[in-house]
Amino acid sequence: MAGHSSAVPAQVGSNRFLRVAAGLSTLAGWISAGMIVAAVAITCQMIVVRFVLNGSTIWQTEAVIYLVISATLIGLPYVQRLRGHVNVDLVPLSLPKRARKVLAVFTLSLSIAIVALMLWYGYDYWHFAWARGWTSDTVWGVRLWIPYLALPVGFGLFLLQLVADLVAVILGIDAPFGLEDS
Numbered sequence: 001m002a003g004h005s006s007a008v009p010a011q012v013g014s015n016r017f018l019r020v021a022a023g024l025s026t027l028a029g030w031i032s033a034g035m036i037v038a039a040v041a042i043t044c045q046m047i048v049v050r051f052v053l054n055g056s057t058i059w060q061t062e063a064v065i066y067l068v069i070s071a072t073l074i075g076l077p078y079v080q081r082l083r084g085h086v087n088v089d090l091v092p093l094s095l096p097k098r099a100r101k102v103l104a105v106f107t108l109s110l111s112i113a114i115v116a117l118m119l120w121y122g123y124d125y126w127h128f129a130w131a132r133g134w135t136s137d138t139v140w141g142v143r144l145w146i147p148y149l150a151l152p153v154g155f156g157l158f159l160l161q162l163v164a165d166l167v168a169v170i171l172g173i174d175a176p177f178g179l180e181d182s
Helices: 016-052 060-074 076-081 090-094 097-132 150-170
Strands: none
Touching: 016 060, 016 076, 016 150, 060 076, 060 150, 076 150, 090 097, 097 150
């Protein structure tokens, strides 16, 4: 059973870094949404070609897969900005204000370390595909560095939003976990 979260979207105040990070996260969200719309349109076109026109499809399935995966990765910072990731706020809600802030700094720092590691390996994987000229083993033969670019871009923007969230909590611009004291 899902409940309504009491968290609000990340606050930026008048801090320029936080506003830039929020703007990039929002842009990433719009790009991600556009990728989903494109994937749906391509799926509809594929259905018409295959079942109405009785033709074969070459690139559509692969394009839809790459678009949906890329939309997921590039949408990460926007979801973080809106605090839409899975969140169990039972512990933060039961803590006093100072302990909640310590827990927020700890969890954000740990998240930053993990996402930085993912960014490192994502960049390495993308660069490997680019340097070696990898292509998919399909008739379309897409150059794989193009869809793999979503790894460093998505994790890089996600890392930026996590750092912005940490800065906002430390500077007192945003409440830890977005939970205001009641």
